[in-house]
Amino acid sequence: MPKIDRRRFLKGVGSASAATFLLPIDRIQVAFASSPVCIIAPDHKAETMTALVDTVIPGPPLDESPGGVQAGIDEVLPSVLDRFIPGFPLSDILVVELDRHAALVEPGQTFACLSPEGRDQAIELMEASPEEQERLISLLAVSLPMLLYYSEIGGAVSWPQTGFPGPEGAEGWAPEDFACPSGVLT
Amino acid sequence: MTDVIVIGCGGGGAVLAKELAEQGLDVVALEAGPFFENRRGPTVPTSDPADLDPSTIDEGWTGLFWDMDSPVDGKFRWGPVDRTQPPYARTMTGRMLGVNQVAAVGGSTVHYDGVAVRATRDSVDDQWPFDHRELHPYYDWVESILPVSTWEPQACKDTLLVHFARKIGLDASFSPLAIVRGSFESLPPNPTAEDFMAPSFTGCVMCGHCNLGCHHPRGARVEEKAKRGTDVSYVPLALQTGRFEVRPGCFVRRIVTAAGEARAVTYIDPSGNEVTEDAEVIVLSAGAIESPRLWLNSGLPNGVGDGPVGRYLMTHFYDFAGALFPFQIDRFKGPVQASEVVVRGAGKFGAIGFDPAIVSATSFAVRFGHRIWGLALKRYMEEYRSSFSVAVSTADEPDAANRITLDVTRPPDVGGLIPKLTYNPTPETVRRRETLVSAAFDVLRAAGAREETIFRSDAWGVTSHPMGTMRMGLDPTTSVVDASCEAHLVHRLFVADNSVFVTSLGGMNPTLTTQALASRTAEKIAAKYFGIAPWIRS
Numbered sequence: 139m140p141k142i143d144r145r146r147f148l149k150g151v152g153s154a155s156a157a158t159f160l161l162p163i164d165r166i167q168v169a170f171a172s173s174p175v176c177i178i179a180p181d182h183k184a185e186t187m188t189a190l191v192d193t194v195i196p197g198p199p200l201d202e203s204p205g206g207v208q209a210g211i212d213e214v215l216p217s218v219l220d221r222f223i224p225g226f227p228l229s230d231i232l233v234v235e236l237d238r239h240a241a242l243v244e245p246g247q248t249f250a251c252l253s254p255e256g257r258d259q260a261i262e263l264m265e266a267s268p269e270e271q272e273r274l275i276s277l278l279a280v281s282l283p284m285l286l287y288y289s290e291i292g293g294a295v296s297w298p299q300t301g302f303p304g305p306e307g308a309e310g311w312a313p314e315d316f317a318c319p320s321g322v323l324t
Numbered sequence: 325m326t327d328v329i330v331i332g333c334g335g336g337g338a339v340l341a342k343e344l345a346e347q348g349l350d351v352v353a354l355e356a357g358p359f360f361e362n363r364r365g366p367t368v369p370t371s372d373p374a375d376l377d378p379s380t381i382d383e384g385w386t387g388l389f390w391d392m393d394s395p396v397d398g399k400f401r402w403g404p405v406d407r408t409q410p411p412y413a414r415t416m417t418g419r420m421l422g423v424n425q426v427a428a429v430g431g432s433t434v435h436y437d438g439v440a441v442r443a444t445r446d447s448v449d450d451q452w453p454f455d456h457r458e459l460h461p462y463y464d465w466v467e468s469i470l471p472v473s474t475w476e477p478q479a480c481k482d483t484l485l486v487h488f489a490r491k492i493g494l495d496a497s498f499s500p501l502a503i504v505r506g507s508f509e510s511l512p513p514n515p516t517a518e519d520f521m522a523p524s525f526t527g528c529v530m531c532g533h534c535n536l537g538c539h540h541p542r543g544a545r546v547e548e549k550a551k552r553g554t555d556v557s558y559v560p561l562a563l564q565t566g567r568f569e570v571r572p573g574c575f576v577r578r579i580v581t582a583a584g585e586a587r588a589v590t591y592i593d594p595s596g597n598e599v600t601e602d603a604e605v606i607v608l609s610a611g612a613i614e615s616p617r618l619w620l621n622s623g624l625p626n627g628v629g630d631g632p633v634g635r636y637l638m639t640h641f642y643d644f645a646g647a648l649f650p651f652q653i654d655r656f657k658g659p660v661q662a663s664e665v666v667v668r669g670a671g672k673f674g675a676i677g678f679d680p681a682i683v684s685a686t687s688f689a690v691r692f693g694h695r696i697w698g699l700a701l702k703r704y705m706e707e708y709r710s711s712f713s714v715a716v717s718t719a720d721e722p723d724a725a726n727r728i729t730l731d732v733t734r735p736p737d738v739g740g741l742i743p744k745l746t747y748n749p750t751p752e753t754v755r756r757r758e759t760l761v762s763a764a765f766d767v768l769r770a771a772g773a774r775e776e777t778i779f780r781s782d783a784w785g786v787t788s789h790p791m792g793t794m795r796m797g798l799d800p801t802t803s804v805v806d807a808s809c810e811a812h813l814v815h816r817l818f819v820a821d822n823s824v825f826v827t828s829l830g831g832m833n834p835t836l837t838t839q840a841l842a843s844r845t846a847e848k849i850a851a852k853y854f855g856i857a858p859w860i861r862s
Contacts, residue, residue: 285684310540310541317483318484
């Protein structure tokens with residue numbers, strides 16, 4: 139398993155809290171603007187974020203290679219979410235919605251307490267919801283861990299898995315490096 | 325009094341400014357974003373070409389996704405120069421998730437992929453107030469200045485698409501690029517990073533990070549960077565005239581009119597002071613969202629009732645389709661987009677690069693109801709080097725209901741009331757996108773894609789190409805500007821960005837057409853208000 143430099147990783151996030159145009163933050167803010175804010179206990183938020191990240195990018199024991207939790211994505215996810223819009227508790231909203239859909243899978247259960255299969259079902263229920271705002275939250279729940287894990291934020295773990303050399307490994311490619319393998323253009 | 329004030333120094337504004345400054349007019353460009361290449365600082369005004377400093381981007385543009393292209397606090401975003409401040413808000417409604425734009429000298433050309441393709445003929449003829457031939461000398465002119473060329477060798481992803489699309493009879497080609505071909509012949513065997521640096525190497529190093537800013541080749545002067553964003557092409561040329569000043573970090577809040585003519589602009593400077601400046605002519609080049617927003621926030625006339633300003637928003641209604649292959653493609657090498665398949669009447673699709681983060685999200689996160697995550701995602705991404713996908717760019721049908729308005733329900737920002745985007749694809753636009761995706765699937769299969777891995781994103785509205793909200797036309801009740809891109813209802817006010825498009829160019833990337841039109845508009849301004857004869861010839 140690659141060694142994870144967690145200090146370097148967290149420092150990187152501190153200077154690069156971000157989203158992409160694939161994250162419908164503006165829409166979510168408007169959709170939830172009038173919703174009562176429920177402040178989530180820190181421990182519960184942490185266990186929910188860990189469960190979410192482990193669902194989207196699993197690591198041991200479900201998978202033998204390290205995943206999002208091993209890359210520390212669950213630790214940075216709340217702060218990234220809450221920096222999108224100052225004063226707007228996006229991480230709390232995400233926890234509430236994950237728990238609400240978890241209870242539809244198993245009454246009385248939170249998202250973190252569900253089995254891996256149950257968590258999948260909870261996210262599937264969110265994305266199939268007739269309520270647009272819930273579908274948008276499901277997009278955020280799935281895409282943000284991906285965008286963190288497979289970017290420079292989780293790159294120390296994920297890039298060796300993908301074979302991506304990163305920008306430091308791509309100062310230039312010669313024609314023999316970027317041509318198609320011989321025999322494929324038949 | 326300044327001769328011409330240009331609002332927005334991006335893909336269109338910088339072009340118009342250079343053309344007019346070269347004719348001896350005094351031009352000031354007001355830009356909301358930073359000037360990255362300015363050795364005196366990103367918000368310091370300058371008119372001196374000696375202020376251009378390549379080290380600012382050689383060292384500052386990291387090629388890292390979140391650092392560079394995050395619309396929240398990346399270097400390339402639509403937001404204040406101070407990255408600790410939140411980005412400017414926009415309200416999205418309909419089937420619209422987000423718009424990927426940059427506030428900077430150079431505008432979104434600092435992160436565009438350099439695709440410099442012309443509009444299709446049938447997307448202009450009989451639909452615009454002039455025919456496609458009218459644009460030819462201006463296309464030629466811009467293509468010679470940037471420059472634009474179609475070159476080989478290209479990377480595997482593009483070679484693969486062109487080869488197999490042609491094999492099944494589709495109209496496929498390498499894309500014309502505003503990216504200078506690399507001097508590969510100068511490389512020694514087994515080149516090192518130093519071998520790709522200036523002055524021994526010129527042009528594109530095939531790094532694959534066009535969308536995260538092109539600072540290659542390292543060590544080259546600003547004017548010699550490979551990808552020809554206006555920050556490294558037209559802006560340096562404008563500065564060399566001695567007639568051009570760019571003021572970065574300046575947000576224009578109002579256009580001042582009197583007696584039916586534009587007279588001045590009011591803007592907030594980097595220190596927070598409100599400044600009003602007069603000009604003989606004012607040019608809106610703020611893009612298809614901010615140009616109508618500024619018009620509406622300025623209280624300028626908008627026809628009778630709910631008029632044409634802001635209407636006919638087009639997006640190219642993107643989609644993504646792709647698969648895994650039984651061999652390595654290494655999509656991260658070469659220009660992000662350098663090939664295209666054109667399907668007449670429907671649009672185009674082209675092979676797309678991207679790093680693993682964007683590949684994972686564009687491929688799997690945006691597929692409502694068909695997402696992949698968990699073990700399936702990891703297994704797929706482990707084959708990233710064998711993955712391939714195309715970006716689908718639809719010939720988006722203009723619809724008056726798709727539009728920019730002002731959101732009166734949310735707090736205003738430095739520019740006034742924030743813009744509200746409403747976008748839903750028409751049934752015809754949806755049909756065209758289905759046609760393109762179907763053709764893309766045909767190419768994937770012909771090229772030997774693993775059948776069980778073929779996918780499409782079926783994406784919602786995400787775009788880097790907002791167009792069409794300040795429509796050009798002959799009828800003031802249905803268009804905002806005339807055939808010279810001067811406002812019907814406010815004289816001495818012109819528009820030089822992609823908001824004037826009548827159609828979405830047949831799905832073609834908009835920047836080159838914006839720049840051709842801006843060159844043409846410069847001639848119209850010079851002739852009508854300054855008595856200068858046209859200078860652009862094929």
